[in-house]
Amino acid sequence: MTTGTPTLINEQFETLAERVDQAVNEVRKLEGEAQTKALDLMRAVEDFHKFGLTKIVQKLKSDPRGKELLFELVDDPSVYALFAMHGIVRADLGTRVSRVIDMVRPYMQSHGGDVELVEVNSETVYVKLHGACNGCSMSAVTLRNGVEEALKEHVPEIKQVEVVPTEPSPALIPLDAIGIESAQEAGWIKGPPVDEISPSRPYRLDTPDLSIVIVKVENQLAAYRNECAHQGLPLDGGILDPEAGTLTCPWHGFCFDARSGECFTAPQAQLEPFPLRVEDDYVWVRPG
Ligand code: FES
Known part of the structure; x- marks a missing residue:
């Protein structure tokens, strides 16, 4: 038995998925009773699998360690595809x-x-x-x-x-048009100068009520609530990978798309994004 590299495993998964697609296409080409019987068989097998898989997921979800294991499993594209196919996980x-x-x-x-x-x-x-x-x-x-x-x-x-108005770029009413005080009344918080945001580490912006994390990837800025979607722990000590465009939580390694906040580790999880704009070279964030 070989353990297999990720590339080999992905190839195997793609080959298996192609086999399923081909078989389904062949079934759809059948006519009359033959097609009905083949589709019935297909649905019966799918329902059988869905029933068992749902039980496994329910059991795992009922236990903290099981939940963690489930997150790890869903990280695997083949497991995610299987769950998504049976409607067990929803897209984010x-x-x-x-x-x-x-x-x-x-x-x-x-x-x-x-x-x-x-x-x-x-x-x-x-x-x-x-x-x-x-x-x-x-x-x-x-x-x-x-x-x-x-x-x-x-x-x-x-x-x-x-x-969001399309002009002027990038979004919303220019802050200088409504005045800084009004902007602050409208919930915008003045952050650091853009130059202070490093592309290699997250920037933490604290307000009396909450903590925000700002990240920069290829000159694109994004702001999120400074809480990991896994257990709500702060993300500002996380690893920002400018090449991969990812932000990895320092606590248990959940990995997020730094631009969208989507979680790669557990696709159903997501960071909470806040509107962000740049005005006169300063970052402004409006927490929800
Ligand atoms: S709190 Fe667990 S990975 Fe972030």
Whole structure:
């Protein structure tokens, strides 16, 4: 028996997945009773597996060590694919929101516009409207409502959609247009000068109420609640890998996409992102 390198294991997994796809395609080419019987067999086997897998996951989830093990298992692409295939794990919030945005895009485009996902912040989705949707208040309101309805229907965690103006870049009303005091009243917190954010380590920004971690990857900045999605421990001592674009928690090694906060270790986990903007070379963050 060989242990196998990750590359070999991935190849084996892809080969097996291809075999499944090919077999399913062949079944779909069958006609009449033969196809019905083959599909019945396929569903019966799938239901049988789903039943057993669900029991295993429930048992693991009921025990702290089991939960940890489950997170490790889900990190494996083949296990994740198996769970996702049976609906046992859901895609993370950002992925589900992005799927809905892709779903409504053809409708927006048929009205000469487009929608761009800016960020997902727990219950709120921030989008930019382009083309005919941008600048025309009536169509912007109608289309925003359409996006919001679709999101609420398909992603129940989402409660509202906010439209971020497309000009000036990157987002929202320029702070100097409303004044620093108003900006602060609107919940924006002034952070450090942009130059102080190192691409090789997270920056910690503390307020009286909460701690924020700011990261820079390829000149792109992102801000998150300074709490790991695993056990809520601070992330600011984590390892920022500028090449891989990842932030790794110093406590138990959960690995996150530094740009989106998505967790690679446990795909259902996600860092809580905060809106961030740069104004006069200073970073501003608006905690949720
Ligand atoms: S708190 Fe456990 S990995 Fe971050």
